[in-house]
Amino acid sequence: MTNIKTETYITEINELDRKGSGRAVVWRDTGQVNPKKLKLTIPQTIPGEKVKVTVDNPDRKWLRLQADQVVEPDLERIEPDCPHFVRCGGCVWQHWSYSGQLKHKTDYVKKVLEAQGFDQSLVLDTVGAENPWRYRNKMEFTFAADGSLGLHEQGNFRKVIPLETCLIASEDMVNAAMEVANWTKTHQLSGYHKDTHTGLLRHLMVRQSFETGEIMLGIFATEAPDHELTYAIEDLIRRIGRKCPQVKSLMWFENRDWADRTQAEQAHILAGRDFIYDEMFGYRYRLWFDTFFQTNPKQAEKLVELAIEMANPKSSEKMIDLFCGVGTFSLPFATRVSALAGIEIVETSIASAKRNAIDNGIDNTVFLAKDARRGIDQILTDFGIPDLLLLDPPRSGAGGKVMRRIGRAKPERIVYVSCNPETFATDIKELEPFGYQLEKVQPVDLFPHTVHVECCSLLTYVGK
Incomplete structure (x- = not known):
C-alpha cells in the first residue's frame, strides 16, 4: 500500500484571485538550502484570515484545496444561508457579510x-x-449525465451539483426549474455527457420579469422534441401549465454543438410565445432566449x-x-x-x-x-x-x-x-x-x- 505524503500548515490569506477564492503562500522546509514555495488557492476564505490546511501533494508548486479550519476568522465572516454553498459554484462569498463584500x-x-x-x-x-437575495432574473442550470439538474461545482466544470433551492434566483424561477427536474426524473431522461458527447438534455434556461411576472423556460437538448419524446413533451406542457402559470414561454432548443453553452441551431415553441415582456425604468422590452x-x-x-x-x-x-x-x-x-x-x-x-x-x-x-x-x-x-x-x-x-x-x-x-x-x-x-x-x-x-x-x-x- 502506497503511503500518501501529507503536510499540515497554518497560513494567512493574503489576497483574492479573480474568481473570489483566497490565496496563500507556504514556504516548505525540504532540507535543502532554500525553502520551496507552495502557492495555495483556498475557496471561501477572506483576506487576513489564518487557516489550517492539509496538503496531500506538497511537492507541487500550486494547489487548490479547502481549509481544514479557519483558525483566526475575519470579523465579517458569517454562516452561509444556502445549503449548497460549500460545493456549488453559483456563489462564492456567502461566508462574507454583505457590508464586507x-x-x-x-x-x-x-x-x-x-x-x-x-x-x-x-x-x-x-x-x-x-436585498442581496433573490435578485437574479435569469439562471442557466445544467443537466448532469444522470439527468439531475443543478449548477457546476466550484472549481470543477465537469461536476454538476444537484440543487433543491437557489437563494439568488426568484422563488418562482426555482419552482419552475424543480418542476422540470421532477419531469426529467419521471421520464428517466438522460443528461448530456461532456466526455462522450452523448445524452439528451444539456441546459435549462429560466428567465423572469420581476415587473410582469412572466417566465420563460428554455430546454437545450441534442434532439428535436418529436417521435419518441412526444409523450414526455405533452406531459411537460401539462405540468408547467398546471403548476407554473407564470410561464408564458416554454421553448425547446436543439443544440448539437460540442461547445458547452446555451446556443440554438433550431428553436421550437412548446407552449405560449417565443418571448416574454419585461419592464425597466418605465419602458417595456421584449426578451427572447x-x-x-x-x-x-x-x-x-x-x-x-x-x-x-x-x-x-x-x-x-x-x-x-x-x-x-x-x-x-x-x-x-x-x-x-x-x-x-x-x-x-x-x-x-x-x-x-x-x-x-x-x-x-x-x-x-x-x-x-x-x-x-x-x-x-x-x-x-x-x-x-x-x-x-x-x-x-x-x-x-x-x-x-x-x-x-x-x-x-x-x-x-x-x-x-x-x-x-x-x-x-x-x-x-x-x-x-x-x-x-x-x-x-x-x-x-x-x-x-x-x-x-x-x-x-x-x-x-x-x-x-
Whole structure:
C-alpha cells in the first residue's frame, strides 16, 4: 500500500484571485538550502484570515484545496444561508457579510484605477442592493449525465451539483426549474455527457420579469422534441401549465454543438410565445432566449438613474449609445435628447432595440447593426458629432482603437458603464491624451455574493 505524503500548515490569506477564492503562500522546509514555495488557492476564505490546511501533494508548486479550519476568522465572516454553498459554484462569498463584500468591491475598483494612474478619491462607495437575495432574473442550470439538474461545482466544470433551492434566483424561477427536474426524473431522461458527447438534455434556461411576472423556460437538448419524446413533451406542457402559470414561454432548443453553452441551431415553441415582456425604468422590452438584459433589474434601474444623472442630457443634444444592446440605456436617454443613435454588433439585439423603441412610442432613434469601431465611423459620418456618448461594452472592454476613435470625435461628455473595472481602467486611459478628465466613478453591486461589480463613470472634455 502506497503511503500518501501529507503536510499540515497554518497560513494567512493574503489576497483574492479573480474568481473570489483566497490565496496563500507556504514556504516548505525540504532540507535543502532554500525553502520551496507552495502557492495555495483556498475557496471561501477572506483576506487576513489564518487557516489550517492539509496538503496531500506538497511537492507541487500550486494547489487548490479547502481549509481544514479557519483558525483566526475575519470579523465579517458569517454562516452561509444556502445549503449548497460549500460545493456549488453559483456563489462564492456567502461566508462574507454583505457590508464586507461591498467594501472589498470598492477597494478593488480603487486599486485597478490607481494602477492606471487615476486618483482613488474619484471612486465612491459601492451602491449595494436593498436585498442581496433573490435578485437574479435569469439562471442557466445544467443537466448532469444522470439527468439531475443543478449548477457546476466550484472549481470543477465537469461536476454538476444537484440543487433543491437557489437563494439568488426568484422563488418562482426555482419552482419552475424543480418542476422540470421532477419531469426529467419521471421520464428517466438522460443528461448530456461532456466526455462522450452523448445524452439528451444539456441546459435549462429560466428567465423572469420581476415587473410582469412572466417566465420563460428554455430546454437545450441534442434532439428535436418529436417521435419518441412526444409523450414526455405533452406531459411537460401539462405540468408547467398546471403548476407554473407564470410561464408564458416554454421553448425547446436543439443544440448539437460540442461547445458547452446555451446556443440554438433550431428553436421550437412548446407552449405560449417565443418571448416574454419585461419592464425597466418605465419602458417595456421584449426578451427572447438570447436577449442580453441586465440580470439584476432593481440594481440595473439604479445604474440607469446614475447614468442619466452623470450625463445630464439636454433636449437640444445628440447622443450615441455604443454597445446599445436591446436599448436598455437608449430608451430612457432618447426621451431626454433630440436624437439618439445606437450601435450594436448583434443583429437580433438591434432588431429588438428597434421594436422596443416602436413599442414605447419613441421615434428619434437610429439603430445600426455593426461592430463598434466601424459602426461609430458610419454614425459619425451620417449622424454627426454627438454632444454625449455612452458606452456599455462587454467584459473585454471597448479596446484601444474604439477608445481612440471616441477621443478623436471629441464628444463633450462620455458616460462609461462597465462590468469589468480592469478593462474600464485601461480603456479610459486611452482618452487622456485627447483631453478627457475622469470626474467620478460609482461602483454598483449587481451581483451580490460574487466577485463582479459594475461601474458608472463620467469623463468630460477639458482640452489638451
